Amino acid sequence: xxxxxxxxxxxxxxxxxxxxxxxxxxxxxxxxxxxxxxxxxxxxxxxxxxxxxxxxxxxxxxxxxxxxxxxxxxxxxxxxxxxxxxxxxxxxxxxxxxxxxxxxxxxxxxxxxxxxxxxxxxxxxxxxxxxxxxxxxxxxxxxxxxxxxxxxxxxxxxxxxxxxxxxxxxxxxxxxxxxxxxxxxxxxxxxxxxxxxxxxxxxxxxxxxxxxxxxxxxxxxxxxxx
Amino acid sequence: xxxxxxxxxxxxxxxxxxxxxxxxxxxxxxxxxxxxxxxxxxxxxxxxxxxxxxxxxxxxxxxxxxxxxxxxxxxxxxxxxxxxxxxxxxxxxxxxxxxxxxxxxxxxxxxxxxxxxxxxxxxxxxxxxxxxxxxxxxxxxxxxxxxxxxxxxxxxxxxxxxxxx
Numbered sequence: 001x002x003x004x005x006x007x008x009x010x011x012x013x014x015x016x017x018x019x020x021x022x023x024x025x026x027x028x029x030x031x032x033x034x035x036x037x038x039x040x041x042x043x044x045x046x047x048x049x050x051x052x053x054x055x056x057x058x059x060x061x062x063x064x065x066x067x068x069x070x071x072x073x074x075x076x077x078x079x080x081x082x083x084x085x086x087x088x089x090x091x092x093x094x095x096x097x098x099x100x101x102x103x104x105x106x107x108x109x110x111x112x113x114x115x116x117x118x119x120x121x122x123x124x125x126x127x128x129x130x131x132x133x134x135x136x137x138x139x140x141x142x143x144x145x146x147x148x149x150x151x152x153x154x155x156x157x158x159x160x161x162x163x164x165x166x167x168x169x170x171x172x173x174x175x176x177x178x179x180x181x182x183x184x185x186x187x188x189x190x191x192x193x194x195x196x197x198x199x200x201x202x203x204x205x206x207x208x209x210x211x212x213x214x215x216x217x218x219x220x221x222x223x224x225x226x
Numbered sequence: 227x228x229x230x231x232x233x234x235x236x237x238x239x240x241x242x243x244x245x246x247x248x249x250x251x252x253x254x255x256x257x258x259x260x261x262x263x264x265x266x267x268x269x270x271x272x273x274x275x276x277x278x279x280x281x282x283x284x285x286x287x288x289x290x291x292x293x294x295x296x297x298x299x300x301x302x303x304x305x306x307x308x309x310x311x312x313x314x315x316x317x318x319x320x321x322x323x324x325x326x327x328x329x330x331x332x333x334x335x336x337x338x339x340x341x342x343x344x345x346x347x348x349x350x351x352x353x354x355x356x357x358x359x360x361x362x363x364x365x366x367x368x369x370x371x372x373x374x375x376x377x378x379x380x381x382x383x384x385x386x387x388x389x390x391x
Contacts, residue, residue, distance in 0.1 A: 004376075004380060005376055008375075008376045008379050008380070009376075011379075012350060012351070012375070012379075014372075036383050036386075036387055037379065037383050039383075039386065040379065040382045040383035040386050040387075041351075041379065043328070043329075043332045043386065044332065044336065044347075044351065044382065045351070046329070046332075047329050047332050047333060047336075048249045048336070048348070048351075048352060049352060
Protein backbone atom coordinates (compact mmCIF):
# COMPACT_ATOMS: atom_id res chain seq x y z
CA UNK A 1 0.00 0.00 0.00
CA UNK A 2 2.92 2.32 0.56
CA UNK A 3 3.60 2.40 -3.19
CA UNK A 4 0.04 3.55 -3.80
CA UNK A 5 0.47 6.38 -1.31
CA UNK A 6 3.68 7.41 -2.98
CA UNK A 7 2.06 7.30 -6.38
CA UNK A 8 -0.89 9.41 -5.20
CA UNK A 9 1.51 11.87 -3.58
CA UNK A 10 3.31 12.22 -6.91
CA UNK A 11 0.10 12.67 -8.88
CA UNK A 12 -1.20 15.29 -6.44
CA UNK A 13 2.09 17.15 -6.54
CA UNK A 14 2.82 16.48 -2.86
CA UNK A 15 6.16 14.79 -3.54
CA UNK A 16 8.64 13.85 -6.23
CA UNK A 17 8.72 10.24 -7.33
CA UNK A 18 11.51 8.27 -5.66
CA UNK A 19 13.77 6.05 -7.74
CA UNK A 20 12.09 3.05 -6.22
CA UNK A 21 8.68 4.34 -7.35
CA UNK A 22 10.00 5.11 -10.83
CA UNK A 23 11.20 1.51 -11.13
CA UNK A 24 7.82 0.18 -10.03
CA UNK A 25 6.03 2.44 -12.49
CA UNK A 26 8.05 0.77 -15.19
CA UNK A 27 6.54 -2.62 -14.40
CA UNK A 28 3.22 -3.86 -15.79
CA UNK A 29 1.60 -3.53 -12.39
CA UNK A 30 2.97 -0.01 -11.92
CA UNK A 31 1.82 1.12 -15.34
CA UNK A 32 -1.63 -0.30 -14.72
CA UNK A 33 -1.90 1.46 -11.36
CA UNK A 34 -0.63 4.75 -12.77
CA UNK A 35 -3.19 4.63 -15.57
CA UNK A 36 -6.03 3.80 -13.17
CA UNK A 37 -5.19 6.63 -10.74
CA UNK A 38 -4.65 9.07 -13.58
CA UNK A 39 -8.02 8.18 -15.00
CA UNK A 40 -9.77 8.60 -11.65
CA UNK A 41 -8.19 12.01 -11.04
CA UNK A 42 -8.79 13.02 -14.65
CA UNK A 43 -12.49 12.19 -14.43
CA UNK A 44 -12.73 14.03 -11.13
CA UNK A 45 -11.23 17.11 -12.70
CA UNK A 46 -13.42 16.82 -15.76
CA UNK A 47 -16.52 16.82 -13.60
CA UNK A 48 -15.57 19.18 -10.79
CA UNK A 49 -12.53 21.00 -12.03
CA UNK A 50 -13.46 24.06 -14.01
CA UNK A 51 -14.11 26.97 -11.79
CA UNK A 52 -17.31 27.94 -13.46
CA UNK A 53 -19.48 27.17 -10.48
CA UNK A 54 -20.04 29.96 -8.04
CA UNK A 55 -19.86 32.44 -10.85
CA UNK A 56 -23.06 33.34 -12.59
CA UNK A 57 -23.46 31.82 -16.04
CA UNK A 58 -23.36 34.52 -18.68
CA UNK A 59 -26.70 35.47 -20.13
CA UNK A 60 -27.61 35.00 -23.78
CA UNK A 61 -30.49 37.18 -24.97
CA UNK A 62 -32.83 35.84 -27.57
CA UNK A 63 -35.88 36.82 -29.54
CA UNK A 64 -37.93 35.55 -32.46
CA UNK A 65 -39.33 37.39 -35.46
CA UNK A 66 -41.63 36.39 -38.31
CA UNK A 67 -40.06 36.59 -41.77
CA UNK A 68 -40.88 35.42 -45.30
CA UNK A 69 -38.83 32.27 -44.61
CA UNK A 70 -40.69 31.55 -41.37
CA UNK A 71 -39.83 32.33 -37.80
CA UNK A 72 -36.23 33.41 -37.31
CA UNK A 73 -34.65 33.13 -33.86
CA UNK A 74 -31.66 35.22 -32.81
CA UNK A 75 -29.39 34.94 -29.79
CA UNK A 76 -26.80 37.47 -28.63
CA UNK A 77 -24.37 37.65 -25.74
CA UNK A 78 -22.98 40.90 -24.39
CA UNK A 79 -20.10 40.35 -26.82
CA UNK A 80 -22.29 40.14 -29.91
CA UNK A 81 -24.58 38.06 -32.07
CA UNK A 82 -24.00 34.37 -31.38
CA UNK A 83 -26.86 32.46 -33.10
CA UNK A 84 -29.35 32.87 -35.89
CA UNK A 85 -31.71 29.99 -36.49
CA UNK A 86 -34.75 29.14 -38.56
CA UNK A 87 -36.89 26.04 -38.94
CA UNK A 88 -36.43 25.45 -35.22
CA UNK A 89 -38.92 25.70 -32.37
CA UNK A 90 -38.30 28.28 -29.67
CA UNK A 91 -37.94 25.68 -26.84
CA UNK A 92 -35.42 23.72 -28.86
CA UNK A 93 -33.50 26.93 -29.64
CA UNK A 94 -33.46 27.87 -25.96
CA UNK A 95 -32.26 24.40 -24.96
CA UNK A 96 -29.51 24.62 -27.54
CA UNK A 97 -28.37 28.00 -26.23
CA UNK A 98 -28.28 26.62 -22.70
CA UNK A 99 -26.44 23.42 -23.54
CA UNK A 100 -24.11 24.44 -26.33
CA UNK A 101 -23.15 27.85 -24.99
CA UNK A 102 -23.39 27.06 -21.27
CA UNK A 103 -25.34 30.30 -20.97
CA UNK A 104 -28.59 31.33 -19.35
CA UNK A 105 -31.11 32.20 -22.08
CA UNK A 106 -33.08 35.38 -21.37
CA UNK A 107 -35.85 36.50 -23.71
CA UNK A 108 -35.19 40.15 -24.41
CA UNK A 109 -36.57 42.30 -27.20
CA UNK A 110 -34.47 45.24 -25.98
CA UNK A 111 -31.12 43.44 -26.14
CA UNK A 112 -31.85 42.05 -29.60
CA UNK A 113 -33.59 45.13 -31.02
CA UNK A 114 -30.72 46.14 -33.30
CA UNK A 115 -30.31 42.83 -35.11
CA UNK A 116 -34.08 42.33 -35.30
CA UNK A 117 -34.45 45.74 -36.96
CA UNK A 118 -31.72 44.93 -39.47
CA UNK A 119 -33.21 41.53 -40.28
CA UNK A 120 -36.64 43.09 -40.86
CA UNK A 121 -35.08 45.62 -43.22
CA UNK A 122 -33.19 42.85 -45.01
CA UNK A 123 -36.31 40.79 -45.60
CA UNK A 124 -38.16 43.93 -46.74
CA UNK A 125 -35.47 44.38 -49.38
CA UNK A 126 -34.27 47.60 -47.75
CA UNK A 127 -30.91 46.38 -46.51
CA UNK A 128 -28.15 44.47 -48.33
CA UNK A 129 -25.56 44.06 -45.59
CA UNK A 130 -25.53 43.71 -41.80
CA UNK A 131 -23.70 45.87 -39.36
CA UNK A 132 -23.57 43.95 -36.07
CA UNK A 133 -20.92 42.75 -33.68
CA UNK A 134 -20.50 38.99 -33.81
CA UNK A 135 -19.48 36.69 -30.96
CA UNK A 136 -17.62 33.87 -32.71
CA UNK A 137 -15.30 33.29 -29.78
CA UNK A 138 -16.22 29.60 -29.49
CA UNK A 139 -15.27 28.71 -33.04
CA UNK A 140 -11.92 27.41 -34.25
CA UNK A 141 -9.65 29.81 -36.17
CA UNK A 142 -10.27 27.86 -39.41
CA UNK A 143 -14.03 28.06 -38.94
CA UNK A 144 -13.80 31.81 -38.32
CA UNK A 145 -11.64 32.35 -41.42
CA UNK A 146 -14.16 30.52 -43.60
CA UNK A 147 -17.06 32.51 -42.19
CA UNK A 148 -15.22 35.81 -42.57
CA UNK A 149 -14.46 34.98 -46.19
CA UNK A 150 -18.14 34.20 -46.81
CA UNK A 151 -19.07 37.47 -45.11
CA UNK A 152 -17.12 39.32 -47.82
CA UNK A 153 -19.41 38.11 -50.61
CA UNK A 154 -21.80 40.98 -51.38
CA UNK A 155 -25.55 40.54 -51.79
CA UNK A 156 -26.56 39.73 -55.33
CA UNK A 157 -23.44 37.66 -55.99
CA UNK A 158 -22.46 34.06 -55.38
CA UNK A 159 -19.08 32.35 -55.17
CA UNK A 160 -18.13 28.68 -55.16
CA UNK A 161 -16.89 26.62 -52.23
CA UNK A 162 -13.61 26.29 -54.09
CA UNK A 163 -13.31 30.06 -54.39
CA UNK A 164 -13.74 30.48 -50.62
CA UNK A 165 -11.13 27.76 -50.12
CA UNK A 166 -8.74 29.72 -52.38
CA UNK A 167 -9.48 32.97 -50.58
CA UNK A 168 -8.47 31.53 -47.24
CA UNK A 169 -5.34 30.02 -48.73
CA UNK A 170 -6.53 26.39 -48.67
CA UNK A 171 -7.13 25.72 -52.36
CA UNK A 172 -7.76 22.03 -51.74
CA UNK A 173 -10.04 22.61 -48.81
CA UNK A 174 -13.39 23.11 -50.51
CA UNK A 175 -14.94 20.12 -48.73
CA UNK A 176 -13.81 21.43 -45.34
CA UNK A 177 -15.10 24.84 -46.36
CA UNK A 178 -18.49 23.35 -47.18
CA UNK A 179 -18.61 21.63 -43.81
CA UNK A 180 -17.59 24.78 -41.96
CA UNK A 181 -20.25 26.80 -43.77
CA UNK A 182 -22.79 24.11 -42.89
CA UNK A 183 -22.04 24.88 -39.26
CA UNK A 184 -22.45 28.62 -39.63
CA UNK A 185 -23.91 29.74 -36.29
CA UNK A 186 -25.21 33.01 -37.74
CA UNK A 187 -26.69 32.23 -41.17
CA UNK A 188 -28.24 35.10 -43.18
CA UNK A 189 -26.05 37.58 -41.27
CA UNK A 190 -22.97 35.72 -42.47
CA UNK A 191 -24.31 34.87 -45.92
CA UNK A 192 -23.20 31.28 -46.37
CA UNK A 193 -26.17 30.98 -48.74
CA UNK A 194 -24.08 33.00 -51.23
CA UNK A 195 -21.60 30.13 -51.47
CA UNK A 196 -22.68 27.61 -54.08
CA UNK A 197 -21.36 24.55 -55.89
CA UNK A 198 -19.23 24.79 -59.00
CA UNK A 199 -21.17 25.63 -62.17
CA UNK A 200 -23.65 27.81 -60.31
CA UNK A 201 -25.62 24.89 -58.86
CA UNK A 202 -26.95 25.60 -55.40
CA UNK A 203 -24.92 23.06 -53.43
CA UNK A 204 -26.27 22.43 -49.93
CA UNK A 205 -27.87 24.44 -47.18
CA UNK A 206 -28.56 23.46 -43.61
CA UNK A 207 -31.81 25.41 -43.67
CA UNK A 208 -32.94 23.61 -46.83
CA UNK A 209 -32.33 24.49 -50.46
CA UNK A 210 -35.74 26.16 -50.74
CA UNK A 211 -34.66 28.78 -48.25
CA UNK A 212 -31.27 29.18 -49.91
CA UNK A 213 -33.00 29.87 -53.22
CA UNK A 214 -35.44 32.31 -51.58
CA UNK A 215 -32.64 34.28 -49.97
CA UNK A 216 -30.67 34.49 -53.21
CA UNK A 217 -33.76 35.61 -55.16
CA UNK A 218 -34.46 38.22 -52.53
CA UNK A 219 -30.95 39.54 -53.08
CA UNK A 220 -31.33 39.44 -56.86
CA UNK A 221 -28.64 36.83 -57.50
CA UNK A 222 -28.98 34.65 -60.57
CA UNK A 223 -28.57 30.96 -59.84
CA UNK A 224 -29.15 27.81 -61.77
CA UNK A 225 -32.45 26.12 -61.12
CA UNK A 226 -30.84 22.94 -59.69
CA UNK B 227 -11.12 41.08 14.76
CA UNK B 228 -12.98 44.29 13.98
CA UNK B 229 -10.92 45.02 10.89
CA UNK B 230 -12.91 42.66 8.65
CA UNK B 231 -16.58 43.09 8.03
CA UNK B 232 -18.83 40.30 6.90
CA UNK B 233 -19.57 42.16 3.67
CA UNK B 234 -15.87 42.22 2.83
CA UNK B 235 -15.50 38.56 3.71
CA UNK B 236 -18.48 37.60 1.61
CA UNK B 237 -17.38 39.61 -1.39
CA UNK B 238 -13.91 38.16 -1.34
CA UNK B 239 -14.58 34.53 -0.47
CA UNK B 240 -18.16 33.80 -1.47
CA UNK B 241 -17.38 32.53 -5.00
CA UNK B 242 -14.81 29.97 -3.89
CA UNK B 243 -16.83 28.89 -0.86
CA UNK B 244 -19.90 28.40 -3.03
CA UNK B 245 -17.85 26.43 -5.58
CA UNK B 246 -16.55 24.26 -2.74
CA UNK B 247 -20.07 23.65 -1.45
CA UNK B 248 -21.31 22.66 -4.91
CA UNK B 249 -18.46 20.16 -5.13
CA UNK B 250 -19.19 18.86 -1.66
CA UNK B 251 -22.98 18.65 -1.95
CA UNK B 252 -23.30 17.79 -5.62
CA UNK B 253 -25.94 20.35 -6.51
CA UNK B 254 -26.24 24.09 -6.55
CA UNK B 255 -29.53 24.77 -4.69
CA UNK B 256 -28.31 22.94 -1.58
CA UNK B 257 -24.93 24.63 -1.93
CA UNK B 258 -26.55 28.08 -2.13
CA UNK B 259 -28.50 27.38 1.06
CA UNK B 260 -25.43 26.09 2.88
CA UNK B 261 -23.39 29.06 1.66
CA UNK B 262 -25.92 31.52 3.01
CA UNK B 263 -25.99 29.62 6.28
CA UNK B 264 -22.18 29.58 6.44
CA UNK B 265 -21.81 33.34 6.05
CA UNK B 266 -24.53 33.93 8.66
CA UNK B 267 -22.62 31.69 11.06
CA UNK B 268 -19.39 33.46 10.15
CA UNK B 269 -20.99 36.77 11.03
CA UNK B 270 -22.01 35.44 14.43
CA UNK B 271 -18.51 34.13 15.10
CA UNK B 272 -16.50 36.96 13.61
CA UNK B 273 -15.73 38.65 16.92
CA UNK B 274 -14.42 35.37 18.33
CA UNK B 275 -11.95 34.95 15.49
CA UNK B 276 -8.40 35.35 16.76
CA UNK B 277 -6.28 37.87 14.88
CA UNK B 278 -3.71 35.23 13.99
CA UNK B 279 -6.11 32.65 12.61
CA UNK B 280 -6.22 31.66 8.99
CA UNK B 281 -9.34 33.37 7.76
CA UNK B 282 -9.73 31.25 4.67
CA UNK B 283 -9.36 27.92 6.47
CA UNK B 284 -11.75 29.22 9.12
CA UNK B 285 -14.38 29.97 6.45
CA UNK B 286 -13.89 26.56 4.86
CA UNK B 287 -14.43 25.03 8.28
CA UNK B 288 -17.69 26.89 8.79
CA UNK B 289 -18.82 26.02 5.26
CA UNK B 290 -18.01 22.33 5.77
CA UNK B 291 -20.02 22.31 9.01
CA UNK B 292 -22.97 23.94 7.25
CA UNK B 293 -22.86 21.36 4.47
CA UNK B 294 -22.53 18.37 6.80
CA UNK B 295 -25.25 19.73 9.08
CA UNK B 296 -27.59 20.11 6.12
CA UNK B 297 -26.77 16.59 4.94
CA UNK B 298 -27.53 15.15 8.40
CA UNK B 299 -30.84 17.00 8.58
CA UNK B 300 -31.75 15.75 5.13
CA UNK B 301 -30.81 12.19 6.03
CA UNK B 302 -33.13 12.35 9.05
CA UNK B 303 -35.97 13.77 7.00
CA UNK B 304 -35.77 11.45 4.06
CA UNK B 305 -34.06 8.14 3.65
CA UNK B 306 -33.06 8.81 0.07
CA UNK B 307 -29.87 10.41 -1.07
CA UNK B 308 -30.15 13.18 -3.59
CA UNK B 309 -29.00 12.17 -7.03
CA UNK B 310 -26.30 14.28 -8.47
CA UNK B 311 -27.32 17.22 -10.60
CA UNK B 312 -24.89 16.92 -13.50
CA UNK B 313 -26.05 20.19 -14.99
CA UNK B 314 -25.04 22.00 -11.84
CA UNK B 315 -21.48 20.75 -12.13
CA UNK B 316 -18.84 22.27 -14.34
CA UNK B 317 -18.80 19.57 -16.97
CA UNK B 318 -22.60 19.77 -16.99
CA UNK B 319 -23.20 19.12 -20.64
CA UNK B 320 -21.45 15.82 -21.27
CA UNK B 321 -21.54 15.37 -25.01
CA UNK B 322 -22.90 11.86 -25.61
CA UNK B 323 -25.31 9.75 -23.51
CA UNK B 324 -22.43 7.34 -22.74
CA UNK B 325 -20.29 10.24 -21.62
CA UNK B 326 -23.04 11.57 -19.38
CA UNK B 327 -23.44 8.10 -17.89
CA UNK B 328 -19.71 7.95 -17.17
CA UNK B 329 -19.80 11.40 -15.55
CA UNK B 330 -22.76 10.28 -13.48
CA UNK B 331 -20.74 7.26 -12.31
CA UNK B 332 -17.94 9.59 -11.24
CA UNK B 333 -20.39 11.84 -9.44
CA UNK B 334 -21.97 8.90 -7.62
CA UNK B 335 -18.57 7.57 -6.59
CA UNK B 336 -17.67 11.01 -5.23
CA UNK B 337 -20.96 11.33 -3.37
CA UNK B 338 -20.43 7.87 -1.88
CA UNK B 339 -17.17 8.95 -0.23
CA UNK B 340 -17.30 9.61 3.52
CA UNK B 341 -17.97 13.36 3.87
CA UNK B 342 -14.63 14.20 5.42
CA UNK B 343 -12.73 12.40 2.70
CA UNK B 344 -14.79 14.11 0.04
CA UNK B 345 -14.18 17.49 1.62
CA UNK B 346 -10.45 16.88 2.01
CA UNK B 347 -10.14 15.72 -1.60
CA UNK B 348 -11.92 18.80 -2.98
CA UNK B 349 -9.90 21.19 -0.81
CA UNK B 350 -6.62 19.63 -1.89
CA UNK B 351 -7.45 19.17 -5.54
CA UNK B 352 -9.45 22.26 -6.43
CA UNK B 353 -8.94 24.86 -3.74
CA UNK B 354 -5.19 24.74 -3.35
CA UNK B 355 -5.22 24.08 0.38
CA UNK B 356 -2.19 22.40 1.92
CA UNK B 357 -2.60 19.68 4.53
CA UNK B 358 -2.17 22.07 7.47
CA UNK B 359 -5.02 24.22 6.14
CA UNK B 360 -7.14 21.17 5.39
CA UNK B 361 -6.58 20.02 8.98
CA UNK B 362 -7.57 23.49 10.20
CA UNK B 363 -10.72 23.33 8.06
CA UNK B 364 -11.81 19.81 8.88
CA UNK B 365 -10.31 19.22 12.32
CA UNK B 366 -7.66 16.63 13.16
CA UNK B 367 -3.99 16.87 12.34
CA UNK B 368 -2.04 17.14 9.13
CA UNK B 369 -1.40 13.40 8.89
CA UNK B 370 -5.12 12.72 9.17
CA UNK B 371 -5.87 15.33 6.51
CA UNK B 372 -3.40 13.69 4.14
CA UNK B 373 -4.77 10.23 4.90
CA UNK B 374 -8.30 11.45 4.12
CA UNK B 375 -7.24 12.79 0.74
CA UNK B 376 -5.30 9.65 -0.22
CA UNK B 377 -8.07 7.36 0.97
CA UNK B 378 -10.55 9.33 -1.15
CA UNK B 379 -8.38 8.96 -4.24
CA UNK B 380 -8.06 5.21 -3.64
CA UNK B 381 -11.78 4.72 -3.19
CA UNK B 382 -12.58 6.77 -6.26
CA UNK B 383 -10.14 4.81 -8.35
CA UNK B 384 -11.51 1.51 -7.06
CA UNK B 385 -15.12 2.56 -7.68
CA UNK B 386 -14.43 3.61 -11.26
CA UNK B 387 -12.39 0.52 -12.08
CA UNK B 388 -14.96 -1.83 -10.58
CA UNK B 389 -17.71 -0.34 -12.69
CA UNK B 390 -15.71 -0.40 -15.84
CA UNK B 391 -14.82 -4.07 -15.47
